[in-house]
Amino acid sequence: MLNHASSKDINTMALVVNQPGAEFRLTPIIFNEPRDDEFLIEMMFSGICHTDILMQQGLFGDVCDYPAVFGHEGAGIVRGIGKNVRDKSIQIGDPVLLSFYTCGHCSSCENGQPARCWNFIECNFGAKRYHDKSVHARLPNGQPVSAGFFGHSSFAKFSVVAEQSVTRYPGEDIENMGLYAAGGCGFQTGAGAILNILKPTPTQSLVIFGLGGVGFTALMAAKILGLGTIIVVDIVDSKLELAKELGATDTINSSIADPVAEVMKITGRGASFAIDCSGVPSVIELLIDCIHPFGTAGSIGDAPAGVKIKIDALKFMVEGKTFIGLVEGDSVPQDFLPELVTLHKAGKFPIDRLVTVYPVSEMNRAVQDMEKGKVSPSVII
Numbered sequence: 613m614l615n616h617a618s619s620k621d622i623n624t625m626a627l628v629v630n631q632p633g634a635e636f637r638l639t640p641i642i643f644n645e646p647r648d649d650e651f652l653i654e655m656m657f658s659g660i661c662h663t664d665i666l667m668q669q670g671l672f673g674d675v676c677d678y679p680a681v682f683g684h685e686g687a688g689i690v691r692g693i694g695k696n697v698r699d700k701s702i703q704i705g706d707p708v709l710l711s712f713y714t715c716g717h718c719s720s721c722e723n724g725q726p727a728r729c730w731n732f733i734e735c736n737f738g739a740k741r742y743h744d745k746s747v748h749a750r751l752p753n754g755q756p757v758s759a760g761f762f763g764h765s766s767f768a769k770f771s772v773v774a775e776q777s778v779t780r781y782p783g784e785d786i787e788n789m790g791l792y793a794a795g796g797c798g799f800q801t802g803a804g805a806i807l808n809i810l811k812p813t814p815t816q817s818l819v820i821f822g823l824g825g826v827g828f829t830a831l832m833a834a835k836i837l838g839l840g841t842i843i844v845v846d847i848v849d850s851k852l853e854l855a856k857e858l859g860a861t862d863t864i865n866s867s868i869a870d871p872v873a874e875v876m877k878i879t880g881r882g883a884s885f886a887i888d889c890s891g892v893p894s895v896i897e898l899l900i901d902c903i904h905p906f907g908t909a910g911s912i913g914d915a916p917a918g919v920k921i922k923i924d925a926l927k928f929m930v931e932g933k934t935f936i937g938l939v940e941g942d943s944v945p946q947d948f949l950p951e952l953v954t955l956h957k958a959g960k961f962p963i964d965r966l967v968t969v970y971p972v973s974e975m976n977r978a979v980q981d982m983e984k985g986k987v988s989p990s991v992i993i
């Protein structure tokens with residue numbers, strides 16, 4: 613049973629991808645009524661993450677059935693509440709930010725570390741309910757639609773959302789939520805990698821490869837911690853210039869210069885930390901060469917499924933280096949997203965320099981602009 617006034621079926625519009633490689637097409641779909649542990653959310657905004665594009669292109673293999681609705685950085689309003697949701701403080705009409713979905717039963721979930729869910733890929737990329745593999749929606753002709761991407765498929769006007777994905781937005785300024793929508797993935801991933809996982813000290817140094825929403829928010833977090841050396845690497849000069857304004861101490865255009873040689877010139881023996889936010893395998897391979905002995909390299913960007921990277925095994929061992937995967941900034945979204953909103957409102961997390969908001973009718977243009985170098989597009993749903 614659900615506490616809202618509509619009939620059982622929820623008719624809405626969504627950006628459906630019919631098959632791998634097909635365009636995002638605005639299409640009518642029908643959601644089944646939310647279950648007892650789910651919310652009905654009216655989406656106001658959604659960020660567009662590189663992962664959505666990889667899914668649209670089918671580059672994660674057969675992890676998800678098509679037709680499917682992607683989008684995993686939603687911001688919206690609560691329109692229905694299942695009777696058994698655990699957070700009873702969330703009310704109809706509340707603004708919420710949406711993030712990833714978890715199994716709730718693995719050892720990480722039971723330890724309160726949801727971003728480390730052992731079933732993260734299946735829960736989030738499968739776009740179905742984890743426990744019974746049921747789908748959330750169908751086309752008017754009855755064909756099933758995978759519409760539980762990251763527990764919330766935010767490229768839909770209304771969506772049935774897993775309770776794990778929901779965080780109450782700490783404010784009433786709904787019109788500004790487009791700025792924070794990308795908090796649910798990109799911004800918490802970048803900022804959390806630095807603030808929650810790597811935790812560098814001011815005398816340490818950091819190299820960031822790839823300036824998108826993740827790379828820029830990692831930079832902002834490093835600035836918050838007062839790092840003396842923050843080196844950014846990209847191939848787009850305008851992004852490097854913006855990074856300089858936002859606190860990067862050194863910039864490297866890797867289409868012109870060898871980034872490893874440049875990092876050595878700046879740091880002497882390499883940086884304390886190097887992270888990749890691009891997902892480009894040949895870039896990930898550079899990370900370990902950019903750090904000094906006993907330094908840490910971290911991989912954040914999504915590489916296409918199945919791609920392997922090479923490392924110099926002997927050097928890696930003798931120099932005691934660490935290479936780790938950094939997922940969703942190890943965030944507990946219900947705690948971390950409100951912190952990021954507070955940091956932004958205090959002027960310490962200038963994400964307004966990154967976000968461009970598009971109407972939903974211009975979704976495909978937003979994607980093209982992103983590929984041309986726009987940082988964090990957000991669509992009005």
Ligand SMILES: [Zn+2]
Pocket residue numbers: 714715716717718719720721728729730731
């Ligand atoms: Zn889990």
Ligand SMILES: [Zn+2]
Pocket residue numbers: 661662663664684797798
């Ligand atoms: Zn994402």
